[in-house]
Amino acid sequence: MTATPAVAPTMDAITAAVTLGHEGQTARARQELLAIWEDLGVLGDPLHRCTLAHYLADLHPEPAEALVWDVRALDAAGALTDDRAGEHHAGLAVAGFYPSLHLNIADNLRRLGAFDAAAEHIGKADERAAALPPGAYGDMIRAGIVGVRAAIEARDTAPRATSPSVGSAG
Known part of the structure; x- marks a missing residue:
């Protein structure tokens, strides 16, 4: 995986929080992802916003709450370019x-x-x-x-x- 130095810490933090969710610590995972979201802001890096919102939606069993995050992920994808995605992982489109x-x-x-x-x-x-x-x-x-x-x-x-x-x- 190829990542720029500025990209790795945020994506690493998202990955660590997602791992917590996969381990059953969903409340803590949500809390950590929400803290990252606050740091990113609504105009933050679209790759980070898309990834974070996509995974945060999965941590909400209520469909209305999940829908909010899924729409945010879709919106962020609209601002994302293949070049930016490729900075995270070669060939990612x-x-x-x-x-x-x-x-x-x-x-x-x-x-x-x-x-x-x-x-x-x-x-x-x-x-x-x-x-x-x-x-x-x-x-x-x-x-x-x-x-x-x-x-x-x-x-x-x-x-x-x-x-x-x-x-x-x-």
Whole structure:
């Protein structure tokens, strides 16, 4: 991974907080990510804002709270360039962010019962799925798109078993 000296400390702090969340320390992870967000501000580095908001959304089991952070991640992606993403990791392209971002928004809207808006975002996720890399990550997002689309069509508002926020209330 290639990172500029100014980039590494913030991304390292985000990664450390995300790791806490994966270890079940969701309240502490949220607290640490929120502190980083305060330091970044709404006009901070779009890569950091997108990454942080994307992971912070996963730490909120309530779909309305998660939706706020997912929208912030999508907004930050709109300000992000491939050059900036490539400073963090060679070959990283912003286009590959969008399927997951739209998938997460669709899932939150579905859980809130906003099925038409959810269908719009799942359609955008599907349209952009060609930008996903081959392999496990791309396969996971493509399967998520299929699963959320089915839940939207069934008018199902229950959390999906594979949702990152399932069981993260702590």
